[in-house]
Amino acid sequence: MADTNYFSEEEKLEEANEGFRSGVFVELKAYCLELLQLLQFPKKRSSSIHSLFELLRKTPTTSLQHCFDYVLFPLLLLLDAAVVDRSQQKVDSGENSMMSVSHELPHRVSDCVAEGVLQCLEELLKKCRLGSVEQMVVVLKKLTCGALLSPLEASEEFREGIIKCFKAIFMNLYPCPNDACSCKQISGSPALAENREFQGHLDVLSEESKPNECLLEFLRSETASAAVGHWLSLLLKAADIEAARGHHGSSKLRIEAFMTLRILVAKVGTADALAFFLPGVVSQFSKVLRASKTTLSGAAGNTEATNQAIRGLAEYLMIVLEDDANKSSLVMFMDFQSEIIMEKGKKAQYILEELRQLPNKVRGGSIMVEECSSAEVAKKTTYESGSKEKMSADYLKGNNSFHVDRTKEWVAQTSTHVDKLLRATFPYICLHLVKKVRLGILAAIKGLLSRCSCTLKESRSMLLECLCTLAIDESEDVSFTAQEFLEYLFGITGNHQLQHDIAKIFVRLVEKLPNVVLGTDEKFALSHARQLLVVAYYSGPQLIIDHLIHSPVTAVRFLDVFAVCLNQNSVYACSIGKFLSARPSSLGYLHSLTELKVGTNFISDCISIMNTASPAVSELTMVQKKDMQQRNHVLPRMPPWFNGIGNQKLYEALGGVLRLVGLSLASDSKGEGSLSVTIDIPLGNLQKLVSELRKNEYSEENWEYWYRRTGSGQLVRQASTAVCILNEMIFGVSEYSVDYFSSTFQRARMHRKVTSDYESVTTNEASWKVPLEKVRAQLIDCIGRVLHEYLSPEIWDLPTQHKSSPMHSAGEDDISLHFFRDTAMLHQVIIEGIGIFSMCLGKYFSSCGFLHSSLYLLLENLISSNAEVRSTSDAILHVLSSSSGYPTVRNLVLENADYVIDSICRQLRHLDLNSHVPNVLAAILSYIGIAHEILPLLEEPMHKVSSELEILGRHQHPNLTGPFLKAVAEIARVSKHESNSLPSKAASYTSHVKSLISNGEKQAGGVSRSCHDDDINISSLESEWENILFKLNDSRRYRRTVGSIAGSCIVTAIPLLASQNQATCFVALDIVEYGVAALAKVEEAYKHEKDIKEAIEETLHSHSFYRLLDTLDVSEEASDENRLLPAMNKIWPFLVACIQNKNPVKSMQPL
Structure with missing residues (x-):
């Protein structure tokens, strides 16, 4: 019964399908008849064609296949008529030219009808399969005739329809069932x-x-x-x-x-x-x-x-x-x-004879576009x-004749010609602007290397180079895929041919690097540098050691290649258009001349400084306004002269190679200390410059003569390049460098975990994982030797503007501005190197003493006459604070303030050689903002400043009066700020001490205790009062320090109240104002301390604490009682003189 139902349902389904097919056939028949009528009665348009197309599109394949021959016949007839109609030509025998008649006479099958026919034919061929070879031949023959029509004979849509029909036929050709x-x-x-x-x-x-x-x-x-x-x-x-x-x-x-x-x-x-x-x-x-x-x-x-x-x-x-x-x-x-x-070694003569028998010239046809x-x-x-x-x-x-025997000669000749064509196109397409094209070339490279690596052996190196270019593509889709395939190739065990090819590519890329980088094509320079970086990374550190650093000669040759690429002289190798566009405009150039004069007239700067509520150094205001620029100051960065050669991406590729070299040397277990030996090569250029500067110092030559001497300017530029190379190599041995390469080259591995491609690949990730703890001692030794040269005083004595150097000032006005620019760039890259070293060592940078030796140098350069040096110093101070574990630069300087102040005091003793020290002091006080926290340390430098602002000091160093006044004004302002809190703190402490005394008297009037308890209470009470005395003495010492510094500021500024210079007078008036206000607060705090002292003396007498009384008496000083009145007596005569100058602007402030 079930079988009967099954067959009945199957019969019903078959009947339904047959009915549907019959209905489809009826509709198709009507449309086919109308198509046949179009051959007899042509029309420009026919609605039946569009209706037929819609019917073909919605009809299933199974129903349409039965009607395939029926529908195909009228469509081919119309197509044939359309092709013949458009192929009719008349030949002008006189001019032997062909002219299309289709533009003179109307077509029997119009363009609209012909294009509709091709749409129907395409849809039919998509859904139906050709039944035999003969049928396929007939259809392809008709389409071929249509494909021969030219653009003047047929419309664009018609020719496109012909090709789509070809596509539909070929796409639906499937293998037969025969195995x-x-x-x-x-x-x-x-x-x-x-x-x-x-x-x-x-x-x-x-x-x-x-x-x-x-x-x-x-x-x-x-x-x-x-x-x-x-x-x-x-x-x-x-x-x-x-x-x-x-x-x-x-x-x-x-x-x-x-x-x-x-x-x-x-x-x-x-x-x-x-x-x-x-x-x-x-x-x-x-x-x-x-x-x-x-x-x-x-x-x-x-x-x-x-x-x-x-x-x-x-x-x-x-x-x-x-x-x-x-x-x-x-x-x-x-x-x-x-x-x-x-x-090779035994039959050299035989090989030469074979080479002589080779053809002298391979002639190939050229294709002209x-x-x-x-x-x-x-x-x-x-x-x-x-x-x-x-x-x-x-x-x-x-x-x-359409068959060739693929012999070894044919394969060799064909691969040679193909190699020429690929080399002329593939490297350029790898740099195409559109991602889809780069994805296409990447797929082509993968396919050729996978299937034709032996046949196209001459093109293999070129294909690998292109693959390396795409491995660091801007698009992640391209770079991921390229990196995956590279890891697959390098992960194949026993692939000695690939290793041999990569080694040759690596050596060739290094040799050609200078010519490419100094050429005019920036895209190819970037591509070449990226190829070198990718090859170096995926080959591992051993390749670099074996081929470039295995001997001192090869190491020198390799570093010379990068020195040529990064040298300042190469800035002129770019095109004239780029060189001119890189130059600043005329307005910018005038501004740069103004910058060269910054710092020569410090008095004029004081006017704008002292009119603000919080004074600051004028040279630092530009640095403080560049907060966004500081955040973007990522180290290592492109040297300032490299803009004329390439761009940031090119330098990142070149710097990446140097980082890999440094990391390879550090990981070399066979050659102990190879990093130190290799670093000595570029370090020699810096040592040579220092040696020449010392000779210049001994011979007392002026800077103009020294700079114009043959090779002197070149020494400065070579030293800058050497510093740049040293920074990159040392940065390579840091966790930041390892993270950079991991993020650049190992993203593909993370991506592959999702896509599951090349699952069996083993990568060289572990080869670059160097335990930094094992190489830290070697790294510290290298940084110590390099930093010793970086901090050489001879380098920092090089002038960055006219008359900025304390030595050999004669003749500096004739020095070329190039010398100042070269010096500024040298200082800039050295400062960046200090930041790089701190990033490499972290907290070890401070524990090894490198921070203490370099911090003052960075603070000095905050007041450099060059804006770029100032900005770089400011940025590196932030880097140092971050790498050393300090939240801000303020905390960094505060924790190391004793080293900084000692350096200032040491240089203040030799102002003839260190005329910039007043500005450094002002920079530390105003820019860093820690003056109030290091105020006790400023007492000694304040006394030295006071002596310099006396009559004799001003006579010896008249140009330092303005800078010293800046520092004194900042100190006076901080003294006033600190003195404001002294009275309130003293009053609060007085109340606290009196409450303790009162509580003690109440407890003493209570019930008596045993002798043992009394001894314990007396001992604890004495300890408690001893702590109170310590706090009182600390408070008194700090008050005296503030009063002493404020008094020194007043004494320093009083003589300058009578100055005829308006700026100097204003600064002196502000200093006096700050000092008087500070002394008033100090005396007010002294009154509260005096009350505390009297109460404590009475209490100590009552408890017989004579030892503590002696301590209290020793710390007493008579000068505490009155500071303000003597200061006012000194101020008054000079203030009268200031008013008598009859300058209303100056007279308004003291009144």
Whole structure:
């Protein structure tokens, strides 16, 4: 019963399907009859064609296959009529020119009808399969005739429809069910297809719809060789025509032509069938790729078309030049090469004889890309009707000449010609601006290296270089994929050929680096540097050690290469346009001249400083306003002179190589101390400069003579370059450098965990994981020696502006500004080096004493006359505070204030040599903002400043009066600020002490205790009062220090109240104002302390604490009682003189 129901349901379903098919056939029949009527009664438009297209689109494949022949017949008739109609020509025998008649007479099949027919035919071929070889031949013959039409004969839509029909036929060619058929040997789809762009429309076919013979087998047979070659030529020619038409060309048609060609090549799929056509196909593809280098618009510059062309070329080469397909020829060739290598040392004469027998010249055809008009394109692509008839008759005639024997000679010659074409195009395409094109070239490189690495052995190094370029691409999609494939290649065990190729690439890249970097093409310079970086990273540290640093000679040669690339002289190697654009404008240049004069007139700066509520050093205001610039000051950064050569990306690549060199040397377990030995090479340039400066100091030559001496300016520039190299190499041995390389090259590994590609790959990640604890001692030793040279006083005595040096000032006005600029850049990179060293060592930078020796130097350069040096010093101070574990620069300087003040006091004793010290002191007090916290330490430098501002001191150093007044004004302001809190603190402490005394008296009047308890209470009470005395004495000492400093400020500024200089007078008045206010607060605090002292004395007498009374008496000083009145007595005469100067502006402030 169940079987009966099953068969009944199946019969009902079959009847329903049959009914649906009958209905579809009825509709199709009506439309087909209307199509046949269009042949007899032409119309410009026909609604039946559009209706037929909609019916074909919505009808299932199973229902449409039964009507395939019925619908195909009228469509082919109309197509044939349209092609014949547009192919009719008349020949002008006199001028031998061809003119299309289609523009003079109306077509029998209009463009609208012809394009609609092709749409219907495309939809039909997408959903239905051809039933036999004969049927396929007929359809392809009709389409081929249509494909021969030129742009003047047929519309763009018509020609595009023809190619889409080709595409539909080839895409729906599937392997036959016969397992013994040769069609099973190929995949049938393009090897480099993206997603589902080439997936056919026929997923499941019924048995009756399958052809009786294998169409794929016929397509790759010798019988169809001529037709396949003709189709390849037609598709390439169609794409070439659209490119030649310029902006009138169709990008869509060009894309469809390349996609159709890729499908055709994949369906043919064998080297035997395609090898004969390789020269023509490759030359046409190379023509497309060459045009894409210079053409950015129009059909020739379309990025999708370029992408399809790249993939099509690679797929063709992957089939014809596949290693497995040419295995026999490759084995013979490899054996021949191995014999030569084995006999290399024994039979040199034989090898020379063999080389002499080689051809002297390899002649290859050159492909010229022509630009022609649409009319010229039409003439080139229009054929006579007679030739078309002959082609139709012999369309699929077999020809044995379309086959080549792929011998070793053929493989060698072909690979040589292909290598020339690839080298002329692939490196340029790797730098294409569009990501899709770079993804296409990456897919092509992967395919060629995977399948043709032996056949294309001459191109292997070039392909690897291109792959390295793409490994650091701007797009993550490109870089991830390239890095994955690189890790796959390096992870293959026993790949000695790859290691040999990489070693040769590495050496060649290093040798060519200066010529490329100093050339005019920035893109290729960046590509070259990135290739070197990627090769160095993926090859591991041993490659660098074996090929570059294995001996002192090679190490010197390698570092010389980078010295040439980074040298300041190379700034003039760029193009004149870039050099001029890099120069500042005239307004900027005048501003830079003004900057050179900063610091020469400090008195004029005081006017603007002292009118503000919080005084600051004028040179520092520009630095403080560059907070955003400081946040972006990432170390190591590009040296200031490198802007003329390249850009930040180029320097990052070059610096990355130097970092890898430093990391390789540190990880070299065989050569102990190799980092120190290699660092001595660039350090020698700095030592040579210091030696020359010392000779100059002993000979007392002026700077002009020294700079104009042959090679002196070059020494400064070489030292700057050496500092830059040293900074990068040492930075490589840091956790920051390791993290940088991990983030750059190991993101692909994280990405692969998601995509699960190349799961079995083993990477060289561990080779760069150097335990920094083991190399820290070596690193500290290197940094110590380098920092010793960085801090040489001879380097910092080099002038950065006119008369900025205390020595040899005569003749400095004639010094070229280049000298000052070179010196400023040297100082800048040295300061950055200090920051880099602190990042490498972290807290060890302070524990090793490097922080104490370099902190004052950075504070000194906060008042440098060069704005860039000031900005760099400020940024590096923030770096030091962060790396040393301090939250701010203020905390950094405060914790090391004793070292800083000692340095200031030491330099104050020799003002003739250290005229900048007053500005440094002012910078520390105002910019850092820690004056109130280090006020007790300022007493000694304040006494020295006071003596310098006396009459004798001002006479000896008149130019230092202004800077000293800045420092005194800041100290006076801080003294006033600190004195404001003294009375309130003293009053609070007085109340606290009196409350303790009162509580003690209440407890003493209570119940008596045992003697033992009394002894314990007396001992604890004495300890408690001892602590109170300590706090009182500390408070008194701090009050006295504030009073002493305020008094010293007043004494210093009093004589200058009578100055005729307005700025000096204003500063002195402010200092006096701050000092008087501070002394008033100090005396008020003294009164409270006096009350505390009297109460404590009474209490100590009552408890018989005589030892504590002696301590209290020792700390007493009579000068505490009155400071303000003597100061006012000194101020008054000079204040009267100030008023008597009859300057109303100055008289208003004291009144």
